[in-house]
Amino acid sequence: MATLKISDLHVEVEGKEILNGVTTQISEGETVALLGPNGHGKSTLLNVIMGHPRYKITQGTLLLDDVDITNMTTDERAKAGLFLALQNPAEVPGVINSDFLRAAVNATREEKVSTYKFYKMLDSATKELKMPFDLATRSLNEGFSGGEKKRNEILQLLLLEPKIAMLDEIDSGLDVDAIQIVADVIKKEEEKGMGFLVISHYARLFDLIKPTRAIVMINGRIVLDGDTSLIKRIDQTGYEFIKTELGIEIEKENANMNTVSIGTCAVKETIKK
Amino acid sequence: MKEIVLNQDLEYRCSSSEKELTFNVASNSDVSLLLSDIEEMELLNFEVSDNATLHLAIFAQKFLKNVKITANIGENSKIIVYFADFTVERNHLDASINLNKDNARAEWHLASLSTQKDDKEIAVNIYHNSPNTHGRIDNYGVCKENSKLIFAGISHIIKGCHQSTSHQNAKIVVFDDDCKAIARPILKIDENDIEASHAAVVGKVNDEHIFYLTSRGLSVEDAKLLITLGYLKPILKGFNEQVREQINSLIEGRL
Numbered sequence: 001m002a003t004l005k006i007s008d009l010h011v012e013v014e015g016k017e018i019l020n021g022v023t024t025q026i027s028e029g030e031t032v033a034l035l036g037p038n039g040h041g042k043s044t045l046l047n048v049i050m051g052h053p054r055y056k057i058t059q060g061t062l063l064l065d066d067v068d069i070t071n072m073t074t075d076e077r078a079k080a081g082l083f084l085a086l087q088n089p090a091e092v093p094g095v096i097n098s099d100f101l102r103a104a105v106n107a108t109r110e111e112k113v114s115t116y117k118f119y120k121m122l123d124s125a126t127k128e129l130k131m132p133f134d135l136a137t138r139s140l141n142e143g144f145s146g147g148e149k150k151r152n153e154i155l156q157l158l159l160l161e162p163k164i165a166m167l168d169e170i171d172s173g174l175d176v177d178a179i180q181i182v183a184d185v186i187k188k189e190e191e192k193g194m195g196f197l198v199i200s201h202y203a204r205l206f207d208l209i210k211p212t213r214a215i216v217m218i219n220g221r222i223v224l225d226g227d228t229s230l231i232k233r234i235d236q237t238g239y240e241f242i243k244t245e246l247g248i249e250i251e252k253e254n255a256n257m258n259t260v261s262i263g264t265c266a267v268k269e270t271i272k273k
Numbered sequence: 274m275k276e277i278v279l280n281q282d283l284e285y286r287c288s289s290s291e292k293e294l295t296f297n298v299a300s301n302s303d304v305s306l307l308l309s310d311i312e313e314m315e316l317l318n319f320e321v322s323d324n325a326t327l328h329l330a331i332f333a334q335k336f337l338k339n340v341k342i343t344a345n346i347g348e349n350s351k352i353i354v355y356f357a358d359f360t361v362e363r364n365h366l367d368a369s370i371n372l373n374k375d376n377a378r379a380e381w382h383l384a385s386l387s388t389q390k391d392d393k394e395i396a397v398n399i400y401h402n403s404p405n406t407h408g409r410i411d412n413y414g415v416c417k418e419n420s421k422l423i424f425a426g427i428s429h430i431i432k433g434c435h436q437s438t439s440h441q442n443a444k445i446v447v448f449d450d451d452c453k454a455i456a457r458p459i460l461k462i463d464e465n466d467i468e469a470s471h472a473a474v475v476g477k478v479n480d481e482h483i484f485y486l487t488s489r490g491l492s493v494e495d496a497k498l499l500i501t502l503g504y505l506k507p508i509l510k511g512f513n514e515q516v517r518e519q520i521n522s523l524i525e526g527r528l
Contacts, residue, residue, distance in 0.1 A: 050488050053480070078490035090485045094413075094503025100486065103499060107490035139503070156489060 002028040002065050002081060002163035002195065004049070009060035011041075011048050011220075018044045019220045021060070028163055031186065031196040033206055033231055036217035037239055037250060042199045043087060045217070046166045049197075050084040051077045064164070079108050081163030085153035085170050087199075092140040097152070098122065100140050105159050125158040130181055146173025154182050157189070164195040171205040183208035203235040218242055219251050274318070279304045279327070286310045294318070298325045300347075306330070307513065312360075316341045323347040323374070330355045330511045334523060337364040348374035355511020358385040359523045364393040368426075372399065372406035372437075381410045384508035387420040387452070388527055397426040405436045413504045414445040415528075416454040423455045428469065435466035444474040446504055501528060 004026045011019035019041050026032050036042050048055045049062060051074035062070045064080050072080065092100075101122065106112045113121070126133050129151050141149050150173050157165055167186075171179050186196060186209045200206060206228070214231050216224040218239070223246060224230060233241070242248050274293040277285070284307040287294065293316040298304060305328040311317065312335050321327050321344065329352060337360040344352050352370060370379045379399055387393050399408035408428055416422040428439040443456035456473035478500050486496035505524055509517045 050484075052484055073493075074484060074487040075490050075492050078488055084488055086485065086488075090479070090481050092482050092485070092500060092503065094505075094507055095486075095499050096503075100489070100499065103491055103495065104486075104489035107492075107495070160489065 002193075003063075004082070004164045004195070004197075005061075005063040005066075006045075006049070007061050007063070009045075009048065009062070010058045011044060012056045012058050013044070013054060017058075017220065018055070019048065021221050022217070023060075024215055024222050024225065026164055026195045026197050028193045028195040029190060030212040031190055031198060031209055033211040033214040033228065034197055034199045034217060035214060035231065035234055040217050040251075041220040042217050043168050044220075046084055046168050046197065046199065049077075049166060050074060050082060075107065078104075078160070078162075083157055083160055083162035083165040085150075085157060085165065085167045087168040087172070089141050089149045089153055091142045091144070093142050095140045097138055097140045098136040101136065101156065101159055104156065108160050121159055125155050128158065128181075128185065129155055131155060147175060147178050150174050151178065151182070154185055158185065162194065164197065165189070166197045166199075168199050169201070170198070171200050171202055179205060180208065203231060206231045216242070218248055223248055274316070279306060283307070284309075287312075287314055289313045292316070295320065296327075298322060298327045298350075300324055302326075304328070307332070307516065309333075309516075311340060312336055313338070314340050316343070318342075319344040319352065321346045321350045321352055324349045326351045326353070328353050328511075330357075330513075330516070332357045332359075332512065332516050332520070334359045334519075336360060336362055337366070339365045340367070342366070342368040344368075344370045344379070346370065346372050346374075346377040346379060349376045350374075351378040351380075353380045353511075354382065355508055356381070356383040357508050357512065357516075357520050358383060358393070358395065359520065359527075360393070361389075361391055364391070364395075366393075366395045367398075368396070369398045369400065370408070371402055372408060373402050375403055375405050376407075377403060378407045379409070381408075381412075382508060382511060383412045384505045385412070385414040385422060385424075386505060386524065386527060387414060387422040387454075388417045389420060390418075391420040391422070393421065394423040394425065397424075399426075399428045399439060401428070401430040401434045401437045401439060404434050406434060407437065408439045410441045410443075410458070412443045412456075412458075413507070414443075414454065415448070415501055415504050416445050416452045417448040417528075419449075419451045421453040423457070424473075425455075425457045425459070427459045427461055428471070429461040430464050430467050430469065432463040434464050437464070438468040440469065441471040443472070444504065445476075446501060447475060447477055448501075498528060 009022040215222050276295045279298045282305040287310045295318040298321045300322040301324045303326040308331045397410050412424045414422045424443040430437050441458035443458045445454040447454050454475045458471040483496045
C-alpha cells in the first residue's frame with residue numbers, strides 16, 4: 001500500500017523557518033483534510049512535498065513507499081507517484097495544453113502512449129469533468145477562467161493517475177456544480193486507491209468528499225490529528241479552541257495580510273516583503 | 274524596381290540578382306504570398322488596394338543584410354504578416370506599414386531565434402494615417418549564448434485618426450548570462466479617441482512555470498524546451514505544411 005510518511009520536517013525559505021517539525025502520513029485510499037489558519041504553512045507543506053526548489057528542507061525526511069524522496073527532484077517525485085494541484089496554476093503562453101498533457105503522460109509512464117490512445121484518454125477525462133474539449137487545444141491555462149484552471153488541474157490528475165494527490169484549495173474559483181463534479185472525481189479515485197491530502201477553507205468541499213481524517217496545522221506544525229468532527233468544529237467556531245484547550249498560542253501574521261486573498265499563498269505573500 | 278501583380282496565391286523565391294521588389298494586390302482580392310530566399314533583398318514593398326487582403330508569410334533562414342519592408346494598405350483592406358526569422362549572424366530588419374485609409378488593418382506576427390553570435394535588430398512600425406485603422410504587432414524572440422536581439426518599433430496614431438486601435442507586444446526569453454535582449458515597443462499617440470497598448474517582457478524562463486511542468490513529470494530540460502517552443506511555434510500557423518516542417522527542424526536543431 002502506498003504511503004507518504006513525513007517525519008520531523010523542518011523547512012526554511014530565505015532563512016525564515018516556515019515548517020518546524022511536521023510529522024504525519026497519508027496512505028492510499030484515504031482522504032486527509034489539512035486545516036489551519038492562513039499563513040501557517042499548509043501550502044508550503046504541499047509545495048515542499050512536491051519538491052519546489054524555493055523551499056529548503058533543513059531537517060527531517062519524506063518517504064514514499066519507504067523510499068526516501070527527500071532529495072529527489074520534482075520530476076522524480078512526480079514519476080514516483082506524487083501530484084500537486086496548484087492553488088494558482090501558472091499561465092504558460094504558447095505551450096499547448098494537449099502537448100503538455102501528452103508530454104506529462106509520457107514522462108510518468110514506462111511505455112509511451114500512442115496518439116490515438118492519448119486522445120481517447122483526453123476525451124474521456126474531459127467528458128468526466130464536463131470540460132469543453134477545445135480547452136485542451138489552447139495555451140496552457142492562458143485566458144482560462146479560475147474554474148477552468150482548477151478543472152484543468154483535475155484533468156491532469158485523471159491522466160497521470162498518481163498514488164498520492166495533494167489538492168491546494170481546489171475549490172476556490174469553482175462554482176457549486178463544478179465543486180460537485182470535482183468531488184465526484186475525488187471520491188471515485190479514492191475508491192480506486194488514490195490517496196488525497198486536501199487543503200480547503202470551506203466545509204462544502206469536505207461535506208462532499210467526506211475525508212477519512214483531519215489534521216490541523218498551526219505555527220508550522222501539525223497540532224491535531226483526528227476524525228472529521230474537527231472540520232465541523234473549526235467551520236463553526238474557528239481556531240480559538242486550540243489556544244484554550246491545547247494551550248497553543250496561534251502566532252499572528254506580523255506582515256500585512258491585505259495582499260492575501262482566496263487564491264493566493266499567504267506564505268509566499270509574506271516572504272515577498 | 275520589379276513589380277509583380279498578385280491576383281492569385283503565389284510562392285515566390287527571390288533571386289540573388291533582385292534587390293528591390295514590389296507586389297501589387299488588386300482591389301477585391303484575397304491572396305496569400307509565401308516569400309523565401311529574401312537574403313539579398315534590400316527593399317520589399319507591398320501595395321494593397323482597397324477591399325483586399327494579403328496573407329504574407331516570410332521565411333528567412335540564412336544570412337540577411339539590411340532589409341526594408343514597406344506596405345501601404347487601402348480602404349477596408351488588410352495585411353496579415355507571419356515572419357519566421359531564423360537568420361544567422363547580423364540582421365537588420367526594418368518594417369513600416371502605412372494604414373492610409375478608413376478601416377485599413379495590419380497584423381504582424383514575428384518569431385525570432387537568436388543564437389551564438391547573432392546580432393539582430395528588428396523594428397516594426399505601424400503608421401495610422403486615417404481614422405478607424407487597426408494595427409497589432411506581436412514579436413516573440415528566443416535569445417541564447419552570446420547573441421543580441423532587439424525588438425523595436427513605433428505605433429503612431431496621428432491627430433484626427435480617431436476610433437483607431439493599436440497594440441504592440443514584444444517578448445524575449447533569455448537563456449544565458451552573456452546574451453543581450455532589448456524590447457522597446459513605442460506608442461506615439463496624437464489623438465484621444467483611440468485604444469492602444471504596449472507590452473514588453475524580457476526575462477529568463479519563469480521558475481514557477483518550470484516547477485509546474487516538472488511537477489507533472491517533465492525534466493527541467495524538457496520543461497524549458499516546451500516553454501521555449503511556446504515562443505516560437507505559434508508562428509507556424511502562418512505557413513504551409515512543407516515550411517512548417519523546415520521551421521520545426523531548424524528549431525529543434527538549434528535549441
